[in-house]
Amino acid sequence: MAEQRLQSIALPEGPPLPNPYAEADRAQAVADLLAGNSFDPAGLPPGPYALNLEIRDGRLVFDIHDTAQAPLRVIALALGPFRRLIKDYHLVVASHEQAVTEGGSEARIQAIDMGRRGLHNEGAELLCQRLDGRVALDFETARRLFTLVCALHQRI
Template structure:
């Protein structure tokens, strides 16, 4: 029995690394890069991730492939555990709205007073 109050099992059910394969991505502004880094940090710091029949913690690699996102899930030893694809089509409007909000936000912080 562990003396860590159950945290050991929580540690096993976590993403501890997230990487985005952005080889073909357009160059983003410094502000956008900072926001991306903060978002990944926030997910890593406070998440719960479970993969049936596998013991973590886990690494997640995300890659855009055509009109799909490839979720490549690996163990900390980098062995591939599973992959799946998610179509972007159903999320097109949400993505477009997200970019509109980001553009408005970046414009505001550059041109408006606090």
């Protein structure tokens, strides 16, 4: 039975992420994506799919393959609409990490985390809008992909 999901996801090799927290966030997003996702590219044969996700020439590139790595489709999205959210997300994550390492109050840490979740939701909604008509995905898949977009952006 065909499954409209990602079976694998690959990110380009590059410099390490700036800190262990960012690397853990990226690794968790990949693990969560592979544990459960909904990814249904319009007009492609039934899945599952392999996704190579990268930033190339100022664009977010979804390079979709079948599980044998045969290319199926490349979707490139302009990064411009994501830049403010990515920048704000990195600032909030840095504030969260600082609050945790400096022993900030639980209320402050929770407030920062709520802000992070809000930005995450905005990023997921934007990703769903930008992929509309090209790839159908559920909200949790979009959230996790937005985490990976932010991780990729840290490397450029």
